[in-house]
Amino acid sequence: MKILFVIDSLGGGGAERSTQVLCDYLHEHNVDFKIVCLYFYPDGFHQEMIDKGYDIRFLKEKSFLGQTKEIVGIIKEGDYDIVHSILFKSNLRTRFAKLFTKFQHLESLVNTTYSEERKLDKKVNQNLLSLYKVLDKYSAKLFVDHFHSITNTVKKHYIDHLGLNSKKITVVYRGRKPIKLGTVRKKSSPEFILLNVARQDYQKGQIFLLQAMNELKAQNEKNIKLIILGVEGSVTSTLKDYVKQKELQNMVNFAGFSNNVEKYFSEADVFTFSSLFEGLGGALIEAQSAGLPIIANDLEVLREVAVDNKNAIFVDIKDSSSVAQAILKLKNSSLLRSEFSQNSFENYDEKFREEVSNRGMLKLYKELC
Template sequence: MKLLIVIDSLGGGGAERSTQVLCEYLDKKGVSFEIVCLYFYPNGFHQEMIDKGYKITFLEKKSFFGQSMEIGEIISKGKFDLVHSILFKSNLRTRFAKTFTRFTHLESLVNTTYSKERKFDNKVNQNLLAIYKMVDKYTAKVFVDHFHSITNSVKNHYVEHLKINPKDITVVYRGREKLELDLDIRGKRDPNKFVLLNVARQDYQKGQIFLLQAMKKLKELGRTDIKLINIGVEGSETANLNRYVKDHNLNSTVEFAGFSNNVAEYFSIADVFIFSSLFEGLGGALIEAQSAGLPIITNDIEVLREVVQKDLNGLLVNIKETDQVVDAIIRLRESPELRKNFEKESLKNYQNKFKQETSNRNMLELYKRLC
């Protein structure tokens, strides 16, 4: 079997991290594969993957049809048994590559693209999104052979919005290797400090502005013992987030640590993992947090109820309601026993649903079936 993976980039996001994890597994299993990236970003996983000998091609052309044609040329020359595209831009370009050559196309559905929440993102052109949806709906039926969805919630989203036949979608959860905490660092945590960790790029979708509003309220309550750390690449909301921190003098309780390849260090100092996404496909960082045995606070939306067990290993709140977020943070801060119970259940939930080996094995089985 010879596989081509097409993805927007190998920057520091959940889909990109999952692709890196999957490639490591395929390499160990002796599966021949190559990777095509639409774009190159300085921060991300690409260098680690290149150092391991993976063949990665960064497209030279930047226009939609130019990249579609270039992908078609790569597929034609490579004689691949299966082409697996990941993320929206790559999916559309790979579909149109079928106008240049023939191949079997597996497409990953990794987000709830047409969520109602997107209407509140002022950086999204709603008319253009409506056009994209029409194109997406038509070309999905014409060009894609099979779909992979990372959750049942995402599958249901596309069945509803694009009218895809449910039989044409296979659900395989993303998996992660168990994240091993640095026990030395964890043992030296200051008991007078309570650390909230958020891992996500700084975009509207990830909802960090609502975490900052909660931190402002905590400061007003005199809870300067609580600190928020965000790990993630800069994005469309970075300037707004930095401005909010400055305007409300939150520098002592909020830290933007940027992209990191050593997330275990940050998970080791964290007391609680807090996830504020307004819409999601799954939330890969949530899996890592559960594998590290952290208690969770997360937004109460359908897909995250599929990933986190409400009141068993996490508190689910309306992330836009500042008082709810603050109450959840203080509740876990003041309840060591509850945190301990949540820690055990987080690890159990990870082992039952999101182990890396299980996810990778199921993806390889899907590849073989389609080939």
Template sequence: MKVIIVINTLGSGGAERSMVELAKFLHAKNNISIKFVCLEHRKIGIEKEVTSFGIPVIFFEKSGGYFAKTKYLVEVLKQEAPDIIHSLLTESNIITRLSRKFYSKGKLVQSLVNTAYSEERKKDNKLSWQKFQLAKQFDIWTARCTPNVFYHSITKEVLKHYKPLFKIRENYKVIYRGRDENPFLNIGDQEEEHTRFTLINSGRQEFAKGQITILKALSYLREKYGYTNIKFQLLGRQGAYSDVIQQYIVENKLEEQVEVHGFVNDVQRRLVKADAFIFPSYYEGLGGALLEAFSAHLPCLCSDLPVLKEVVGSEKGAMFSPPGDFKALAENIKLLMENKKLQLELADYSLNRFQSKFKIDKINNEMLKMYVELLD
């Protein structure tokens, strides 16, 4: 079996990480050839990890938009002649669909990884709504005009989001993402005296991740209850909201409580040293960072999005609050911080949920089975 994965970048997002883990799994199989076609370089991310593992990566090194990238992809596909062409993320999906007009061999699989057209995005004041609507319509048009696409959706809620837009019928399969077990799980933080309650969030610094809501919640807890012993660590590459985050920290004198680390390579080690994972996203596809928190045996506070409730699996499995509601989030933080029994119950639930649903080997085998069934 010959597989080509078409991807925007090998950056630091959850979708990229999941696809790389699948590629490693496939690369280890004697009867499978796997390559990436990457539309641009990303300095911060997992490019080096992929190449050092021995997985070939073909980069689009020229300049140009959809037409130039489509032409290049067609040339690569004709040369490689893959059995499976698997794309993910909007730009790569669109370009791969356009390429089918000129190269129609092989089975086309497209991963649906987020609820990209959520109404919550209207709250993002850095987003041009007119350009957003144009991009949405182009995405929909290319999906409806491209025959024989098989869709892999990472959650039922993501499938529900795209089904009417793309007119998806029976040509799909829902397979969750997976993650490795946390190798530091039994180490924890045994050296420092636990004098602070540490919250941790892992995600790029963008509107979607709602990190400004966390900062507002910390300010609220300090002003209303006098709490200054809460520490917050933000892990994730810089993005469109980095300046907003930094400005809020300075203006509200949160420097002593907040650490912004940017992209780091030791997320798993940092997670096990925290007291709780906080994930107040405005929209998600699944939330790979949430799976990593599950595997680190952490109690979780997150937005009451349908997709996150699907991933958590129970209303009692995490502490939920509406996206953007910093007061509700703050009250949940206070309740969790003051209740050791609740912390342990939620942490145990997280780990059990991870082990039953999201272990990477199980997910990778399901993905391989999907490929084999498509070829058969």
């Protein structure tokens, strides 16, 4: 079996992280693969994967047609059993590569792209998004042989919005390596630490966590710190301006991208997941593997990942008072944190271990070959 992955980049996002995890598994099981990236970004997982000897190629061309034809050339010279595309730009280029050559195309569906919440993002051109949706709908039906969806919610989203055939969509949850086994915290700080792991974009909703921190400051709550871990993005300047304006510098730390996430998970008391729309939330899986209690925005897809009142408190993330109340509920009860912590690890262990996900993906590859 020989697989070609086509992905936008190997930057520090959830889909990129999942690709790394899957490639590690395939390598261990002697499955031949190559990775094609449309773009190179300095922060991410590419160097770690290159150091492992993985065959990674960054496209030279920058235009849509140029990249499509470059992908065609790679497909023709590689004799691949499956071409697996991940993320929207890569999906479109791989679809249109079928105009020039034949191959078995598997495409991952990783987000609720046409969520109503996305219409509120001022940085998204809504007319262009509508055009993309039309292009997405017809090219998906015309060129894609099979779809891999990372959750049932995402599967339903694409059936509802694009009219995809449910029989052509297989759900395989993303898996993750455990951040650490067990649930013993290794704190070196007396502060109550909240951790958020996500790129700094509108979708990730960190501004609402900052508003909750401002609410806690107004209540004279001390020794609470929010760490935002992840690459900078389209709202970084807005977030940092808000922190400065509200004088939250002592309560908020922008830690940037790190390959040593274990350090941050081991010191955190609670994981906060503020996304406004999601496909799954890989960082949320990692947080559960680390045995962290969860505070998350109340999205249907996130209820597939965490369990309400068992290891998670779901909130309206835009209601800063409710978010602050949830934080204080966990801060003020070590017993509740301990219970949620144990339940988080058990939920991860049952549903999201990487071996389960990776076996599911390998099974899907074999069925499609």
